[in-house]
Amino acid sequence: MILEHAILQIRPGQSASFEAAMEKARPLIARQPGFQSIEVRPESGNPERYLLLVTWDRIESHRDGFHGSEDYQRWRALLHAFYDPMPEITYYGPGIFHD
Template sequence: MIVEHAILQVRPGQSATFEAAMTKARALVASQPGFHSIEVRQSDDDPERYLLLILWDSIESHRDGFRASPEYQQWRALLHHFYDPMPVVNCYGRSIFP
């Protein structure tokens, strides 16, 4: 299992519009092979900052599947203009706890 993680900093005043777009974008990622779940949490400290967590079967499902798909292009069109700066996406695999 892979955990995709990103901190999404949304442009000031755009949180409500971003959340509506993320609701639409959710279906795009959820339809992908290897997808397990998506979670988006708003920061209590900064209402324009969000934590994105997506669980995948494998790094290949994320990188070679979703990122190479037409649905990812739709995801980008829906969401990327909200970010300032563009988020750094990291993927985590092995858990240190059994």
């Protein structure tokens, strides 16, 4: 299992619109082969910064599968205009502790 991590910095005053767009975009990623779960959490005290966590079966499901799909083009159209700057994606392997 792979955890995709990104910090999403949203343009000022766009948080509510971003959240509505994310709601529309969620089904696009959720139907991808290898997708397991998604979490989007606002930063406490900073409504324009979010933590994105997506769990995949393997990196290739995200990097090669989702990124190469038509659904990703729709995802981009819905969400990428909100980001400033564009987020950096990092991947983490299986955890060593699970509580």
